[in-house]
Amino acid sequence: MELSMNTPLEKQFEYGFAKISDLRVAAVRDEAGNLPHIAGVELKGQPIHATPRFWRSFFSRFHVAENTFRYFSHAEVFQRISTISPCETFRYCLEHKEESHPNILAISPPSRPLIEYEEVLDLIGRYEGDDITYHEGVVRSTHAPRSGEHPVEIGGDGFKNRYVLTVPIDGHGLPKIHLALLRLLCTNGAIGHHRAFRTDINLGKDIKYSVGRVLDRYDNDNGYAALWQRFESAQSSWASLREAQQLYKI
Numbered sequence: 324m325e326l327s328m329n330t331p332l333e334k335q336f337e338y339g340f341a342k343i344s345d346l347r348v349a350a351v352r353d354e355a356g357n358l359p360h361i362a363g364v365e366l367k368g369q370p371i372h373a374t375p376r377f378w379r380s381f382f383s384r385f386h387v388a389e390n391t392f393r394y395f396s397h398a399e400v401f402q403r404i405s406t407i408s409p410c411e412t413f414r415y416c417l418e419h420k421e422e423s424h425p426n427i428l429a430i431s432p433p434s435r436p437l438i439e440y441e442e443v444l445d446l447i448g449r450y451e452g453d454d455i456t457y458h459e460g461v462v463r464s465t466h467a468p469r470s471g472e473h474p475v476e477i478g479g480d481g482f483k484n485r486y487v488l489t490v491p492i493d494g495h496g497l498p499k500i501h502l503a504l505l506r507l508l509c510t511n512g513a514i515g516h517h518r519a520f521r522t523d524i525n526l527g528k529d530i531k532y533s534v535g536r537v538l539d540r541y542d543n544d545n546g547y548a549a550l551w552q553r554f555e556s557a558q559s560s561w562a563s564l565r566e567a568q569q570l571y572k573i
Contacts, residue, residue: 334457336440336492337417337425340433341366343385343405348373348397358393370424371417376460380429380495384413416460416493428460429495438530440492446531450538452488460493465503469542475551484547490534498524498534502546 345367350359364373382389385404392400405411413430414437420426431437443462447455452464465485472483485503500522522543526533 334440335419337419338414338437338439339417340412340414342413343401343408343411346397346401348401350392350397358390359396364427366415366417366427371427372424374426374428374459376429376493376495377427380431380493383495384430384432385411414494418460426459428493429491431494435494436526436528436530437494438490438492438498438534442531443490443492443534446535446538447488449535452538460495461489461491463487463489466538466541468547469540470544473547482551486541486543488534488538497526498530498537500524500537500541502543502550504550 347365347368348361349363350361352359361373364371378389381387385408387400387404395403410432412433414433414435415430416428418426418428440457440462444455447462447464450466452466454463454465456463465487468484468486472485474481474483476482482504487501487503488498489501490498522541524533524537
């Protein structure tokens with residue numbers, strides 16, 4: 324399996340289960356009444372670094388708004404959840420680091436299907452993905468569609484069809500596909516982030532099978548035709564510059 328040099332093969336992850344009562348947060352309040360500054364977090368007595376992804380998944384999992392902590396301490400909120408919630412148990416994912424406390428990534432329901440980091444890398448290598456990157460719980464890779472690259476000229480530049488696969492390895496969110504174009508002149512590209520160019524991957528109990536099936540068969544002729552048309556319009560009209568910035572990551 325050949326992976327790009329920026330693929331962090333040394334990453335180590337730990338999965339486990341915990342309850343809200345296993346979390347401890349030390350926070351400092353200011354006199355202005357803003358959201359408290361978090362000075363430290365512990366999980367089962369182990370110091371950890373709580374990432375933004377952790378907090379987003381926490382708010383989603385327990386239906387808590389972020390500004391709740393402006394009026395109640397973390398201990399009060401955790402205690403209330405433990406008292407009234409029948410599903411306070413969660414699965415967590417820790418990303419271990421050599422010289423500092425591990426990062427806690429997203430939390431998720433214990434029954435939700437999960438694909439682990441090594442499994443994602445195995446699939447990407449098997450289906451010849453490239454531009455492989457990892458950031459805060461999500462692996463991203465670029466692939467050619469099943470029908471081929473279909474080189475096309477837009478505004479005097481050559482492009483090839485690609486798609487970008489993003490897969491969460493911490494159980495929060497769905498794997499997604501974004502249509503993309505590879506610019507041949509300097510090998511940069513444009514990724515369609517608008518919903519019109521995005522596909523969520525429906526999952527069964529076996530995420531590895533679902534993702535592998537998509538990598539083996541994915542294509543979208545109509546989507547690429549629409550992407551070509553939007554990109555050609557953005558290149559030929561100054562009025563389309565704002566639209567291009569909103570639709571694409573270039």
